[in-house]
Amino acid sequence: MTAFIQLDRLSKHYRDNVVLENLSCKVAEGEFVTLVGASGCGKSTFLRLLLGTESVSSGQLLMAGKPIEQEPSPDRGIVFQRYSVFPHLNVRENVVLGIEFVESKWLGRLFGKGRKEALEKADELLSAVGLEQARYKYPHELSGGMQQRLALAQALIKKPKVLLLDEPFGALDPGIRKEMHDLVMGLWRQYGLTIFMVTHDLKEGFHLGTRLWVFDKVRHDPHAPNRFGSTITYDLSLQSKDKALTIAAIDEINAQLQAVE
C-alpha cells in the first residue's frame, strides 16, 4: 500500500493533558476513513491536526510524504457541523468565493466575463449537491441539511485531495441524514476524494466508510485522567467480505463505548 497520509508515532498534548499518543497508521489515496469514539477521545483533535489548525507535539503526520502544512489550505477541504457557510452571501456567492479568492488577488471579487464563467462552474457543483433550485437563497433561508449540502459544494469547488468532515450530519434529522449519506458516498466516488469523517454515530461510521478507526484510551490512571492519551484501538477495514467478523466487531466496540460513557 502506498501511503498518502501517514501517521508515524504521532502524539498530541496540551501541557500536561495528553490527548493522543503513539498513533501509527497509513492511509491510501481514495480511502474513506470514519473516526468514532467517546466524546473527548481526541478524534476531533486528530481532524484538526489534519486541517492544520493544531500541530503535532511529537512524531509525524505526513501527506504525500511531506509534513502537513501548519495552516488550513485548499488541498484539505472541511465541513464543520455548523458555521461552515457565510451568512452574508447567497448560495451561489458562497460557492464562487473559492474561485474569486484565486483569480482576484486584491478585491477577492470577479466581474463581467470572469464572474460569469465562475458562476457556471458553481452552478455545476450546486446541481451535483442538489441545490440548483436554491441558488439565490441566503443560508438563513436554508434548512440544516441544505446548508451542509452548500458547505460540501463550497469545499469541492477547490478540488481538494482530502475532505475532512467534522460531525457534518450530527445536527440533522435521521431522514435527512440518510439522504446526506448517499450524497457524500456519491461525491466521494465521483471526485476520487480521500475522506476523514468524525462521527458520534457508530452505525453511520460502519455504513459510510471503507475503514473505521476507534479512538480510545489504552491506559488509565484514575488519579490523573489526563496522564494518558487516546490511540487508535481498532482499525477495521470495512471492505472485507467477512460480514460476521465486522458484526462481531461492532458489538464489541459498542459495548466498549458504552462502558466508557
Next chain:
Amino acid sequence: MRRLINLQPNRVLKIALGIIPFLLILLVYQIGSDIRKAENEQDKLLPSFAEIAAGINRMAFEPSQRTGDYEFWEDTKSSVKRLSIGIAISAVIGLVVGLAAGAIPMIAAPLSPLITAISLIPPMAILPVLFIVFGLGELSKVMLIVIGVSPFLIRDILQRTQELPREQLVKAQTLGGNSWQIILRVIFPQIVPRLLDAVRLSLGAAWLFLIAAEAIAATDGLGYRIFLVRRYMSMDIILPYVVWITFLAFTLDWCLLKFSRVVFPWYHAEK
C-alpha cells in the same frame, strides 16, 4: 384563571397602554401648571401649553429680531451637522481600528490595552484640553464626540470581530483566501451591520457630548440655546427644545435600524 405571566395584551390594547403614560405626564403637567398659575400668573417654571406654543412660534416661525434667522432651524442645522460629522468620523475610526485589531492578533496586542485605557478617560475631563488645542470652533465640538464615542466603537467592533465563528475563518482559508481577502470578503461585510448596532447604542453618549460642548462654547446649536435661555428661566423654550432633541435622537436611531434591516436582511434573520 390564566396566570398573569401568560396574559398578553392584544394589538390595540398594547398601543393604548403605550400611549397612556405619555398622556398622564401631559395631564400632570397641565394640573401642575394650573396650580402654579393660580398662585402667580407670571410663573415661569411650568408655562402653560399656550405659552409653550407661543415660544415655539417665536423661535421656529418668526425671524430673529437680532439676526433675521429662524433660530430654531439654525440651531437644529448646526447641532445635527456637528453630531453627524462626529458620529461619522467615530464610526470610520471604530470600523477600521476595531476590524484590524479584531482580525489581526499582532495589531490587537499593542492596541488593545491602549484603547481600554483611553476609553476610561472621562471625555468631559479633557474638554478644556480640546478647547485649548483645537480652539473654540467647530473642530473641538466634533472632536469631543469623536473622543467620547470612538473608543467604545473600537472596543465593540474588536469584540464583534473576534466573535465571528472561528469555523468561518478556517473555511475561508481552505477556500484559498489570504488575510486581506478574508478580511475584505468575509469579515468586513459581516461587521458593517454590527457597526450600525454599535453606533445606535452610542448615539445617547454622542448627544450628551454635543450638548455639553455647545453649552460651554458655541454661538448656536440646540445645546447652546437651552443654556442661553436658562438665564431668563425661559421654560417655554427649554421644554420644546428638549422634546425636539428627543425626537431627533429617536428618528436617527429608527432610520439606522430601518436602513440596517433593508440592507442586511440576513443579519436580522440570524438573530
